[in-house]
Amino acid sequence: MSYRIGLVGKPSVGKSTLFNAATMNDVPEGAYPFTTIDPSVGEAYVRVDCAAPEFDHSCTPNTGYCEEGVRFVPTKLVDVAGLVPGAHEGRGLGNQFLSDLNETDVLVHVVDFSGETDIEGEATEDHDPREDIDFLEEELDMWYLDILEKGIERYRSGYQGEDRDIEVDLADQMDAFGINEDEMKQVILARGLDLDPDEWDETDREALAREIRLRTKPMVVAANKMDKPAAQENFEAITEEEAYDHLTFVPVSAHAEKALKSADEQGVVDYRPGDPDFEIVGDPSDEQEAGLEQIREFVTEYERTGVQRALETALFDVLDAIAVFPGAEQPQEDGTFLQDCFVLPDGSTAEDFAYFLHTDIGEGFLHATDVRSGRQVAADTELDHRDVVEITTTN
Numbered sequence: 183m184s185y186r187i188g189l190v191g192k193p194s195v196g197k198s199t200l201f202n203a204a205t206m207n208d209v210p211e212g213a214y215p216f217t218t219i220d221p222s223v224g225e226a227y228v229r230v231d232c233a234a235p236e237f238d239h240s241c242t243p244n245t246g247y248c249e250e251g252v253r254f255v256p257t258k259l260v261d262v263a264g265l266v267p268g269a270h271e272g273r274g275l276g277n278q279f280l281s282d283l284n285e286t287d288v289l290v291h292v293v294d295f296s297g298e299t300d301i302e303g304e305a306t307e308d309h310d311p312r313e314d315i316d317f318l319e320e321e322l323d324m325w326y327l328d329i330l331e332k333g334i335e336r337y338r339s340g341y342q343g344e345d346r347d348i349e350v351d352l353a354d355q356m357d358a359f360g361i362n363e364d365e366m367k368q369v370i371l372a373r374g375l376d377l378d379p380d381e382w383d384e385t386d387r388e389a390l391a392r393e394i395r396l397r398t399k400p401m402v403v404a405a406n407k408m409d410k411p412a413a414q415e416n417f418e419a420i421t422e423e424e425a426y427d428h429l430t431f432v433p434v435s436a437h438a439e440k441a442l443k444s445a446d447e448q449g450v451v452d453y454r455p456g457d458p459d460f461e462i463v464g465d466p467s468d469e470q471e472a473g474l475e476q477i478r479e480f481v482t483e484y485e486r487t488g489v490q491r492a493l494e495t496a497l498f499d500v501l502d503a504i505a506v507f508p509g510a511e512q513p514q515e516d517g518t519f520l521q522d523c524f525v526l527p528d529g530s531t532a533e534d535f536a537y538f539l540h541t542d543i544g545e546g547f548l549h550a551t552d553v554r555s556g557r558q559v560a561a562d563t564e565l566d567h568r569d570v571v572e573i574t575t576t577n
């Protein structure tokens with residue numbers, strides 16, 4: 183499997199700029215693990231510190247690429263179009279939008295923090311970005327609530343037989359969100375509720391829907407247009423507020439990332455995507471140089487342009503996924519080394535990893551070796567981010 187990061191946002195917030203910047207990559211031909219004719223799905227990369235230098239070898243990536251010790255691991259970026267606010271007029275989110283959302287593992291909500299686009303995406307001044315953040319969350323919660331209510335009806339109708347447990351019917355109904363019975367039960371009990379929906383009032387049902395949404399559709403807010411002073415002010419204020427503690431914010435200038443990647447392609451700068459700085463190596467015009475220096479000020483202050491960081495935060499912080507290298511201490515006979523780096527769910531064990539590589543490897547699993555320490559690792563040991571693991575099988 184490959185993770186899918188969904189990019190959402192109302193019109194004119196810079197979603198296309200961010201999508202293009204993240205997927206505009208000068209990678210060697212044949213480095214693409216998947217080709218797609220769907221323009222809304224692009225290949226982006228997440229950065230992982232390569233393990234190869236620790237073994238004094240260079241890696242030979244099968245997919246993605248490696249630049250000076252940083253591995254760029256492919257991930258899918260999906261432009262989920264169709265977030266057109268209007269639900270305040272009772273329109274709600276479109277079905278296509280919702281079904282596309284279902285196919286993503288984590289969301290990056292692009293919000294124009296400069297306040298220069300109104301809720302419909304038209305140019306304005308002093309628009310409050312909180313409205314956009316709240317809007318998407320509330321709409322998602324209503325969507326979840328709708329499905330939760332259907333699950334409750336299903337339980338009440340006794341459709342699945344008399345002795346069904348509520349968590350079973352709810353988990354069945356909400357299957358597409360990837361929540362199982364145990365997790366459903368946990369959510370209900372954590373809210374201090376009985377396992378009987380007749381005891382729940384509307385507030386309880388709304389709270390359950392929200393909790394399930396937060397667990398199954400985690401989100402990063404990409405605070406875009408942070409190169410503008412108004413955006414910076416909004417960012418400072420909003421990220422301080424308790425009401426937004428449950429969200430992860432990343433300051434972004436999609437503009438800056440795109441400009442740096444273009445300048446890098448033109449040979450004007452040397453820039454590795456996601457780095458906190460760049461070097462001017464070509465011969466820019468005065469105007470271009472002034473623009474680049476402005477960008478430098480921004481990336482220095484905010485440490486990076488934020489485009490890479492938004493994607494990495496989504497996978498590695500919000501989803502808590504881990505990147506694992508299958509490998510051995512020495513290069514293969516053909517000279518290849520650490521060809522792969524896979525992104526796996528949080529909590530993956532050595533055995534899960536074996537099955538991930540191939541069913542035969544999973545079925546023949548004997549033991550795993552942590553290549554750094556040379557120690558054997560049991561089947562049920564949870565792996566860590568950046569582990570290098572060799573699997574030994576019976577066949």
Ligand SMILES: Nc1nc2c(ncn2[C@@H]2O[C@H](COP(=O)(O)OP(=O)(O)OP(=O)(O)O)[C@@H](O)[C@H]2O)c(=O)[nH]1
Binds near residue numbers: 409410435437
């Ligand atoms: N200052 C600034 N402007 C940006 C940034 N990112 C995008 N923009 C500008 O914002 C406007 C909208 O950007 P788009 O990328 O077209 O926005 P979108 O969200 O894809 O809009 P639609 O295509 O209408 O859905 C353009 O004029 C961009 O140049 C940024 O980081 N900083």
